[in-house]
Amino acid sequence: xxxSRIPISAWxxxxxxxxxxxxxxxxxxxxxxxxxxxxxxxxxxxxxxxWLGTDNLGRDLLSRMIFGAQTTLFIAAAATALSFCTGSVxxxxxxxxxxxxxxxxxxFVDLLMSIPTLIFALVxxxxxxxxxxxxxxxxxxxxxxxxxxxxxxxxxxINVMDFVEAAKLRGEGHRWVIFxxxxxxxxxxxxxxxxLRFIFMVLFxxxxxxxxxxxxxxxxxWGGIVKENKEGIVFGIPAALxxxxxxxxxxxxxxxxxxxxxxxTTDLKGGRGG
Amino acid sequence: MAxxxxxxxxxxxxxxxxxxxxxxxxxxxxxxxxxxxxxxLKRGKVLGLIGESGAGKSTxxxxxxxxxxxxxxxTGGEVILNGRDILKGGSRQLRKLRGKEVCYxxxxxxxxxxxxxxxxxxxxxxxLVHGVASREEARKRAVVLFEKLGLPDPGGIGERYPHQVxxxxxxxxxxxxxxxxxxxxxxxxxxxxxxxxxxxxxxxAAIKEAIRETGVAALYITHDLAVVAQVSDDIMxxxxxxxxxxxxxxxxxxxxxxxxxxxxxxVRSIEHKEKKPAPKPLLSVDGVTAAYGGRGxxxxxxxxxxxxxxxxxxxVVGESGSGKSxxxxxxxxxxxxxxxxVHFAGxxxxxxxxxxxxxxxxxxxxxxQMADVAMNPRQTVRNIIGRxxxxxxxxxxxxxxxxxxxxxxxxxxxxxxADRYPAxxxxxxxxxxxxxxxxxxxxxxxxCDEVTSALDPLVADGILKLLLNLQKIENVxxxxITHDLAxVRAIADSIAVMYQGEVVxxxxxxxxxxxxxxxxxxxxLSSVPEMEIGWLEKAxxxxxxxxxxx
Numbered sequence: 061x062x063x064s065r066i067p068i069s070a071w072x073x074x075x076x077x078x079x080x081x082x083x084x085x086x087x088x089x090x091x092x093x094x095x096x097x098x099x100x101x102x103x104x105x106x107x108x109x110x111w112l113g114t115d116n117l118g119r120d121l122l123s124r125m126i127f128g129a130q131t132t133l134f135i136a137a138a139a140t141a142l143s144f145c146t147g148s149v150x151x152x153x154x155x156x157x158x159x160x161x162x163x164x165x166x167x168f169v170d171l172l173m174s175i176p177t178l179i180f181a182l183v184x185x186x187x188x189x190x191x192x193x194x195x196x197x198x199x200x201x202x203x204x205x206x207x208x209x210x211x212x213x214x215x216x217x218i219n220v221m222d223f224v225e226a227a228k229l230r231g232e233g234h235r236w237v238i239f240x241x242x243x244x245x246x247x248x249x250x251x252x253x254x255x256l257r258f259i260f261m262v263l264f265x266x267x268x269x270x271x272x273x274x275x276x277x278x279x280x281x282w283g284g285i286v287k288e289n290k291e292g293i294v295f296g297i298p299a300a301l302x303x304x305x306x307x308x309x310x311x312x313x314x315x316x317x318x319x320x321x322x323x324x325t326t327d328l329k330g331g332r333g334g
Numbered sequence: 335m336a337x338x339x340x341x342x343x344x345x346x347x348x349x350x351x352x353x354x355x356x357x358x359x360x361x362x363x364x365x366x367x368x369x370x371x372x373x374x375l376k377r378g379k380v381l382g383l384i385g386e387s388g389a390g391k392s393t394x395x396x397x398x399x400x401x402x403x404x405x406x407x408x409t410g411g412e413v414i415l416n417g418r419d420i421l422k423g424g425s426r427q428l429r430k431l432r433g434k435e436v437c438y439x440x441x442x443x444x445x446x447x448x449x450x451x452x453x454x455x456x457x458x459x460x461x462l463v464h465g466v467a468s469r470e471e472a473r474k475r476a477v478v479l480f481e482k483l484g485l486p487d488p489g490g491i492g493e494r495y496p497h498q499v500x501x502x503x504x505x506x507x508x509x510x511x512x513x514x515x516x517x518x519x520x521x522x523x524x525x526x527x528x529x530x531x532x533x534x535x536x537x538x539a540a541i542k543e544a545i546r547e548t549g550v551a552a553l554y555i556t557h558d559l560a561v562v563a564q565v566s567d568d569i570m571x572x573x574x575x576x577x578x579x580x581x582x583x584x585x586x587x588x589x590x591x592x593x594x595x596x597x598x599x600x601v602r603s604i605e606h607k608e609k610k611p612a613p614k615p616l617l618s619v620d621g622v623t624a625a626y627g628g629r630g631x632x633x634x635x636x637x638x639x640x641x642x643x644x645x646x647x648x649x650v651v652g653e654s655g656s657g658k659s660x661x662x663x664x665x666x667x668x669x670x671x672x673x674x675x676v677h678f679a680g681x682x683x684x685x686x687x688x689x690x691x692x693x694x695x696x697x698x699x700x701x702x703q704m705a706d707v708a709m710n711p712r713q714t715v716r717n718i719i720g721r722x723x724x725x726x727x728x729x730x731x732x733x734x735x736x737x738x739x740x741x742x743x744x745x746x747x748x749x750x751x752a753d754r755y756p757a758x759x760x761x762x763x764x765x766x767x768x769x770x771x772x773x774x775x776x777x778x779x780x781x782c783d784e785v786t787s788a789l790d791p792l793v794a795d796g797i798l799k800l801l802l803n804l805q806k807i808e809n810v811x812x813x814x815i816t817h818d819l820a821x822v823r824a825i826a827d828s829i830a831v832m833y834q835g836e837v838v839x840x841x842x843x844x845x846x847x848x849x850x851x852x853x854x855x856x857x858x859l860s861s862v863p864e865m866e867i868g869w870l871e872k873a874x875x876x877x878x879x880x881x882x883x884x
Contacts, residue, residue, distance in 0.1 A: 230695060231725070
């Protein structure tokens with residue numbers, strides 16, 4: 061791969077995304093104060109001591125943001141990984157085996173998709189104990205329906221190609237066909253989709269936290285920080301806008317990377333002509 | 335333009351066309367597609383452009399409209415049409431010229447017509463846009479053209495939509511579309527390549543007749559020398575974007591000067607001695623009837639019975655839709671028949687793929703028409719050929735490498751190819767790798783489904799020679815599915831002619847190819863273009879006589 065051929069927009073995306081990832085991984089090292097540590101008065105303005113000011117309980121907002129990045133990105137990444145593993149394996153299986161397995165899986169997925177995801181998640185989370193594992197499972201499994209649809213569609217296209225038929229004529233089992241013949245050729249659209257789904261996860265998690273069913277205080281996460289500080293907006297205090305803006309920045313930078321990957325490799329013949 | 339009737343129409347001088355290549359590893363760079371090509375065309379004459387894929391023939395054809403397809407740029411030379419250099423004018427001038435002075439007939443008429451509009455509206459569109467004729471005049475002219483081109487119901491066919499007429503009719507309608515604005519020049523880009531051989535002859539005759547009657551000049555692009563010999567006055571042979579040879583049709587056919595042209599003319603001159611059928615057949619298909627969509631579906635194969643002796647070649651011939659590929663699907667088990675049986679090496683094969691033993695699968699291999707989709711683009715040649723070795727024989731490590739090298743040697747490719755991906759191979763090399771993959775299983779029978787149809791004549795020739803050679807060494811039998819009778823003559827020991835799902839003629843090669851013929855075989859045989867000037871007229875005349883006799 062030639063570095064000079066990466067467009068400027070993709071560079072911006074790559075740099076910002078890796079910066080977010082770096083902050084999330086090393087939160088404990090970078091954050092100037094503890095996650096729940098009360099260090100000053102309510103909603104103190106930005107200063108040399110508190111770069112982003114303090115929040116509604118007098119905690120350092122920058123530290124909350126940094127710990128929030130860790131929580132948010134970790135849960136979103138784990139849920140995305142779960143949704144991709146389940147969704148793509150089931151989607152490929154449905155496409156390759158076909159018949160009643162395909163019908164059963166597809167209709168079940170249709171059923172799940174017919175219920176608005178947020179409402180469905182709210183109902184489930186209200187019943188189940190609120191912890192990180194439940195959150196990841198609920199978010200991951202609900203979102204895997206989208207991944208299932210995409211991977212089934214891609215796999216159906218690949219499944220009718222002669223090289224897959226050749227493998228079947230050779231007597232290869234479903235496992236080989238799915239993982240050796242179809243998966244490598246379906247990777248490009250799936251990788252691009254991965255970026256988009258990750259961002260939807262961040263938004264989904266933030267929405268849940270904002271509604272009080274996501275990450276529970278005192279643990280910090282971006283949606284939660286918006287919720288805690290939303291009253292401040294009336295008094296002209298920007299504490300709620302900072303996490304909101306950060307969510308937007310992350311969404312855009314990940315999308316820039318995803319767009320570039322999607323552009324580079326879209327078809328089965330291994331990238332655009334030439 | 336006083337000399338409008340006799341003079342020079344098109345004069346291309348030192349044409350150079352370039353495109354930018356974007357290799358995956360390395361910076362983009364310009365490549366030359368057409369290099370210093372000059373040609374002249376007089377009014378009312380037909381020049382045939384011939385060459386294999388990548389020779390630049392379509393690119394040159396389109397340059398006469400000042401057009402470069404897919405990012406190809408004209409970077410040098412002059413294209414003088416009707417006395418002025420069309421490359422000097424802007425896009426406005428080109429727009430005036432295209433569809434009025436020069437028209438284009440594409441290879442796939444089905445893709446070139448808009449499926450949402452009636453034929454008539456599309457045929458007269460160019461004439462209306464350029465103000466050549468009023469709507470009424472244009473419609474009248476179109477009807478006359480439909481008649482000249484031999485379309486049924488010339489008055490009413492224009493009201494149909496593209497999907498309501500056959501492929502051959504659509505190709506003729508497209509010729510009518512090109513002729514309607516009364517252009518000076520028509521560029522025919524492989525107009526009959528996508529058609530069945532029995533349809534091709536009619537379309538070819540219609541095109542020739544229309545050219546003669548309207549006096550339009552034409553550039554006729556094709557890879558088939560026998561076809562171009564029927565329609566053109568002069569022929570230009572191209573290779574890698576350069577002119578190999580230009581001359582009158584008779585000279586090119588009978589006294590080619592260059593080695594490359596000689597090779598093109600003498601292609602398919604493989605001599606193959608027919609073998610007698612063995613007493614015990616290797617493959618025997620007995621009374622097979624099959625349909626898509628189960629018993630209630632439309633029967634694609636009707637009571638088909640065939641036999642193939644060990645180490646011999648059975649050619650299955652027929653036009654598209656005759657059921658020949660379905661026969662292959664039945665034999666391989668992809669489509670279980672609902673009547674009849676398939677016996678192989680003395681045992682009955684299970685109807686469905688899933689019930690067959692691994693040995694059944696191993697001994698029956700398949701090679702596909704499109705080699706580039708028959709190989710996983712994400713696997714190297716080593717993995718593609720190596721997998722059957724692992725899968726059937728459990729070979730690993732050095733043993734596998736040794737066998738791999740042997741196979742690569744058998745298909746006349748070096749070990750250096752082992753680490754390449756399919757995208758890094760040429761069309762002929764891809765097909766060779768597919769052959770090696772089939773051979774790796776040490777099969778007794780290989781089904782070859784149109785394996786040479788997508789290849790250039792010279793490359794196809796090499797593949798056929800390789801297959802014949804391998805048959806001698808490995809004693810493998812071929813079931814060779816093709817629509818090309820020249821290929822059949824070259825390699826078959828016995829032949830089955832299929833028509834609408836039935837075997838209409840079956841026997842050894844000499845039996846099938848000698849009279850008396852049944853009607854369909856006769857039609858098929860007489861439709862194959864021969865490398866002989868005036869063949870088309872003779873074939874059409876004999877066909878008329880026959881139908882008059884009936």
